[in-house]
Amino acid sequence: MAASRIVLLAVVALQLLLLPAAWSSRVFSVVDYGAAGDGFRYDTTAIQAAVDACAAVGGGRVLLPAPGDYLTATVHLRSGVVLEVAPGARLLGGTRQEDYPAESGRWYVVLAENTTGAGVMGGGEINGQSAAFVVTPNEKKNIMVSWNATGDCQGDECRPRLVGFIDSKDVKIHDITLNQPAYWCLHLVRCDNSVIHNVSIFGDWNTPNNDGIDITDSNNTVITDCHIDTGDDAICPKSSDRPVYNLTATNCWIRTKSCAIKFGSASYFNFEKLFFDNITIVDSHRGLGMQIRDGGNVSDVVFSNIKMSTRNWVFLAGSKHGLLRNLKFKNIDLTYKRWTNCTGGLYDYRPGCEEMVKHRTGGMMLEHISGLEVDNVRMRWSRSSLKGWDVNPLLFRPSTIDNLSFHDWQSVDVQ
Numbered sequence: 355m356a357a358s359r360i361v362l363l364a365v366v367a368l369q370l371l372l373l374p375a376a377w378s379s380r381v382f383s384v385v386d387y388g389a390a391g392d393g394f395r396y397d398t399t400a401i402q403a404a405v406d407a408c409a410a411v412g413g414g415r416v417l418l419p420a421p422g423d424y425l426t427a428t429v430h431l432r433s434g435v436v437l438e439v440a441p442g443a444r445l446l447g448g449t450r451q452e453d454y455p456a457e458s459g460r461w462y463v464v465l466a467e468n469t470t471g472a473g474v475m476g477g478g479e480i481n482g483q484s485a486a487f488v489v490t491p492n493e494k495k496n497i498m499v500s501w502n503a504t505g506d507c508q509g510d511e512c513r514p515r516l517v518g519f520i521d522s523k524d525v526k527i528h529d530i531t532l533n534q535p536a537y538w539c540l541h542l543v544r545c546d547n548s549v550i551h552n553v554s555i556f557g558d559w560n561t562p563n564n565d566g567i568d569i570t571d572s573n574n575t576v577i578t579d580c581h582i583d584t585g586d587d588a589i590c591p592k593s594s595d596r597p598v599y600n601l602t603a604t605n606c607w608i609r610t611k612s613c614a615i616k617f618g619s620a621s622y623f624n625f626e627k628l629f630f631d632n633i634t635i636v637d638s639h640r641g642l643g644m645q646i647r648d649g650g651n652v653s654d655v656v657f658s659n660i661k662m663s664t665r666n667w668v669f670l671a672g673s674k675h676g677l678l679r680n681l682k683f684k685n686i687d688l689t690y691k692r693w694t695n696c697t698g699g700l701y702d703y704r705p706g707c708e709e710m711v712k713h714r715t716g717g718m719m720l721e722h723i724s725g726l727e728v729d730n731v732r733m734r735w736s737r738s739s740l741k742g743w744d745v746n747p748l749l750f751r752p753s754t755i756d757n758l759s760f761h762d763w764q765s766v767d768v769q
């Protein structure tokens with residue numbers, strides 16, 4: 355009698371567990387799986403157990419409650435599992451190589467691979483502890499630890515990224531702070547249908563390769579209301595094995611020591627239908643850059659309502675192996691202010707007179723473009739900062755450019 359009632363209850367409970375409607379409300383706290391949250395002991399086992407339990411019932415949320423610093427090796431997200439880091443809680447990435455999988459391509463603090471509907475949210479923070487990877491601090495460029503002993507990656511670029519989604523669909527990342535990545539911060543690889551909303555990214559200004567959001571080989575990506583303040587490229591579409599289609603970024607604020615919106619490097623396939631609207635770029639080295647030279651082409655890209663204040667120019671460079679087609683600039687406000695002491699006539703890719711390229715400088719540098727429409731673009735030049743520089747509002751190689759249209763275009767001096 356009693357036994358059969360228990361069986362009946364168990365069946366009812368199982369049915370409840372399997373009810374799809376209950377998914378979103380299903381919360382698994384890592385504390386219930388033994389997480390200490392003291393920032394000292396590793397909570398990897400507890401966090402992964404909570405993720406796996408959550409995935410086993412079809413998905414839900416895995417909660418990292420506040421207060422708490424949850425130190426972890428790589429956490430593998432599963433389909434339908436959304437990691438919820440509560441306001442005041444932090445997920446801390448381990449700083450030892452053994453905390454990460456064997457292959458460097460999987461070195462992320464949080465990694466979702468082959469998932470549908472996985473995500474990260476919650477108001478708290480994921481922190482890569484980048485300071486622990488600095489060997490020698492340097493204002494131009496910190497010297498970093500390198501985990502290159504395996505030969506799996508090269509030079510000083512062998513450090514873990516922060517959050518990665520690989521071969522995943524319906525990715526959602528929102529209301530979260532991603533802080534101090536040791537290398538790239540947020541990385542999508544071969545993803546489809548991703549939403550990145552209200553994400554704040556803070557990278558160390560002096561750490562190399564501190565990219566904000568890298569979108570590799572991915573389609574249908576929407577980025578809204580993000581705040582990115584970092585040492586390397588902030589929003590960076592790349593094509594290595596597949597094209598990049600349909601990316602929009604709107605309502606974002608960016609400050610970077612490198613380039614705010616940068617296409618490539620890695621431009622082996624096409625970039626099509628990318629739309630950037632209402633972006634504010636401040637105190638940055640370069641604002642908009644395209645370096646397309648690996649065989650892919652760029653087409654149908656719109657930049658509208660962009661306000662930027664940078665040291666260097668808008669740099670749109672296709673090549674013999676990559677044409678830029680149908681670009682549109684509408685309502686753009688550019689302020690250029692140099693403050694380096696490098697010799698005029700050289701174009702510096704990074705501040706501190708590093709990576710110099712011999713090239714005259716211009717407000718907009720154009721190469722290998724077919725179809726450029728400029729409408730309501732204002733360039734302001736801080737002349738006092740340009741002594742010794744031979745600058746031109748526009749610089750292009752005529753033989754590589756056709757079908758340009760300029761409407762309401764101004765270049766003015768300011769003090």
Ligand SMILES: *[C@@H]1O[C@H](CO)[C@@H](O)[C@H](O)[C@H]1NC(C)=O
Nearest residue numbers: 430460466467468469520521
């Ligand atoms: C992802 O799927 C691919 C192909 O189906 C498979 O080769 C790979 O092992 C999977 N990776 C993981 C982590 O499940």
Ligand SMILES: *[C@@H]1O[C@H](CO)[C@@H](O)[C@H](O)[C@H]1NC(C)=O
Nearest residue numbers: 500501502503508509510511
């Ligand atoms: C690893 O990278 C460091 C820093 O760039 C370099 O000095 C060292 O030679 C590299 N080691 C190997 C085995 O590649």
Ligand SMILES: *[C@@H]1O[C@H](CO)[C@@H](O)[C@H](O)[C@H]1NC(C)=O
Nearest residue numbers: 476477478529530531552554
């Ligand atoms: C954006 O996310 C932060 C947490 O990172 C949260 O405090 C804030 O309320 C969110 N903003 C909106 C408009 O939802």
Ligand SMILES: *[C@@H]1O[C@H](CO)[C@@H](O)[C@H](O)[C@H]1NC(C)=O
Nearest residue numbers: 544545546571572573596599
């Ligand atoms: C993106 O779309 C293109 C064209 O349909 C396709 O070849 C590519 O595989 C898609 N990429 C992903 C990650 O789904």
Ligand SMILES: *[C@@H]1O[C@H](CO)[C@@H](O)[C@H](O)[C@H]1NC(C)=O
Nearest residue numbers: 547548573574575576600601
């Ligand atoms: C672009 O991607 C977004 C997000 O996935 C989607 O809503 C929209 O329909 C896509 N647009 C096109 C033209 O495919």
Ligand SMILES: *[C@@H]1O[C@H](CO)[C@@H](O)[C@H](O)[C@H]1NC(C)=O
Nearest residue numbers: 579604605606607632633634
């Ligand atoms: C533009 O983006 C900012 C955030 O960077 C936001 O506050 C503002 O409302 C947006 N403007 C429009 C017209 O959407």
Ligand SMILES: *[C@@H]1O[C@H](CO)[C@@H](O)[C@H](O)[C@H]1NC(C)=O
Nearest residue numbers: 622623624649650651676677
């Ligand atoms: C880029 O365009 C050229 C022609 O302009 C074409 O030959 C090449 O195949 C295109 N690349 C890709 C990846 O489609």
Ligand SMILES: *[C@@H]1O[C@H](CO)[C@@H](O)[C@H](O)[C@H]1NC(C)=O
Nearest residue numbers: 692693694695696705706707
């Ligand atoms: C440029 O040189 C001047 C004079 O030597 C110096 O005062 C200033 O700090 C230098 N600026 C930068 C950004 O290095």
Ligand SMILES: *[C@@H]1O[C@H](CO)[C@@H](O)[C@H](O)[C@H]1NC(C)=O
Nearest residue numbers: 680681682724725726727757
């Ligand atoms: C010229 O470029 C515009 C977009 O800027 C495009 O719509 C138009 O088709 C192009 N015309 C030719 C003849 O290529």
